[in-house]
Amino acid sequence: MTTRAASWQPLSPGERSVAIEVLVHGPLSRTDLARRLDLSAGSLTRLTKPLIESGLLVEVPDGGPAEVRQGRPSQPLDVVAESRTFLGLKLTEDMVYGVVTTLRSEIVARLDRPLTTHDPERVADVLAEMTAELAARFPTLTGMGIGVGGLVQDRAVVGESPFLEWSDVPLAELVERRTGLPVVVENDVAALVEAETWFGAGRGLDRFVVLTIGAGIGYGLVLGGKRVPYAEEDRGFGRHWILNPNGPLTPAGERGSAVSLLTIPSIRYQIRAATGRDLTYEEILAGAAAGEPMAVRVIDEAARALGTLVAQIANFVLPQKILLAGEGVGLMDVAGKTVDDTLRAHRHPLALPLDVETKVSDFHDWARGAAVLAIQVLVLGVAEV
Known part of the structure; x- marks a missing residue:
């Protein structure tokens, strides 16, 4: 499945830093961005230009007091949170919990399904059915993250999951083959930590x-x-x-x-x-x-x-x-x-x-964490999280 998100990659380390800062803390003026990232005005302009041209960042109206500047007024930069949606799935022993989020991890839909078998092929079928149902409602669906309790290797293979009784299951490949969407698989706790670090209690x-x-x-x-x-x-x-x-x-x-x-x-x-x-x-x-x-x-x-x-x-x-x-x-x-x-x-x-x-949380919070992993990896190319 080809999406506009593909045109946002690969981001250079500098571009990635700018994109993350705006995504997590925006909207931000260029002055604030330069100060936060310790960049000169020229360096910031060089880094933001391709991000604006690709559609990842946009200039938005400044709701604050007008500033007196020489030349063209500087408008804050922000992301269009609703421009892309992401699917997050959390697998438990007997259920699949799903959420659709915006680019800023705001949950806009939920969908759950019982898990009556642990056979990997059948589980992948269930995930594909949920994806198809949600994709029909959200045509901007860009990718998905899957959270699993257990050992996950290379964000693709479930090396060991005692709850699902799995060993060396290539879950990302199984689901990608059925959905055509890029898939990131991660330990569920790691995904939750990422979500809380970027958008929650640890921001x-x-x-x-x-x-x-x-x-x-x-x-x-x-x-x-x-x-x-x-x-x-x-x-x-x-x-x-x-x-x-x-x-x-x-x-x-x-x-x-x-x-x-x-x-x-x-x-x-x-x-x-x-x-x-x-x-x-x-x-x-x-x-x-x-x-x-x-x-x-x-x-x-x-x-x-x-x-x-x-x-x-x-x-x-x-x-x-x-x-x-x-x-x-x-x-x-x-x-x-x-x-x-x-x-x-x-x-x-x-x-x-x-x-x-x-935090009184339910399994949809864990699913949201998986969606944040998808945002990090599939959109921003953050491989070192």
């Missing part, structure tokens, strides 16, 4: 951490405004992050690990093993809020584990902000005080207050 921050709680534990570190990739980020490192050596032993994690104490499956397992009742996570949280002894015990232990984990991250990374996200953050509504008390107890009394933001 403009130098040191930023994303910690997700849900079916597993996800961790993302941003330094110098860029996500730090690391070898074990796709392999469930939370199994080995020990928070309480005397804590519970569960099927999915080491004794007292972040996974054993904090993940939804482990919390449900603890309640089931102790009471014989198979309760949902929401029912367990409600039970803890109502004072049911076993639910209180398990949720309180999880809250103390979360406070300890956040304190450890803060003590070593010294982030400006930590974002708590994922489908398990309802823990904060029920036991937030325990988390906060434990966090303070594990930090130096003179440490600066830690900015912890809790």
Whole structure:
């Protein structure tokens, strides 16, 4: 599928820096752009000219006060956010969650489908059917990103996914063959971190951490405004992050690990093993809020584990902000005080207050993260994120 987006590539490093600055922070005047990027007026003009000619950047009316200048007034530069749309897909064990976003990652449509099989060919068929349905509504669809829990290689191959029971599945190739659209595949946590860094809680921050709680534990570190990739980020490192050596032993994690104490499956397992009742996570949280002894015990232990984990991250990374996200953050509504008390107890009394933001998120946020990866890679050619 040929789109005008192809004419935006390849961008030089300088052009890419200008495009990203305007995309994330725009509209910006040329003066602001030059200051932000430490460029001379001449260098900025040289870099912006091809971006304007290709249609990636446009001049927009300045809504601020008129400025007195010699010669032609300078209009701010911006992107036309609606000129291109992107599909983001998040795969879980039994569902596909999809969103369509603008160039600035604003969600303009949602579409979900059940996943009744893990056969890669059939999964690719489902993704292609969703793409066709959305492409009919959004003819500006330029490309797609797919987020998967597990190890992803070269943004194309799912090397290992325990949730889908996949090994070495060439997902990008399977979907591209069916849709004709360019496809980027990435670990779902990495995609979420990119979205929050560019367009969310971490925008403009130098040191930023994303910690997700849900079916597993996800961790993302941003330094110098860029996500730090690391070898074990796709392999469930939370199994080995020990928070309480005397804590519970569960099927999915080491004794007292972040996974054993904090993940939804482990919390449900603890309640089931102790009471014989198979309760949902929401029912367990409600039970803890109502004072049911076993639910209180398990949720309180999880809250103390979360406070300890956040304190450890803060003590070593010294982030400006930590974002708590994922489908398990309802823990904060029920036991937030325990988390906060434990966090303070594990930090130096003179440490600066830690900015912890809790984001009540669903799987569409993860899908949006995948769409942001598509924007980065397919439009801007950002290969080093």
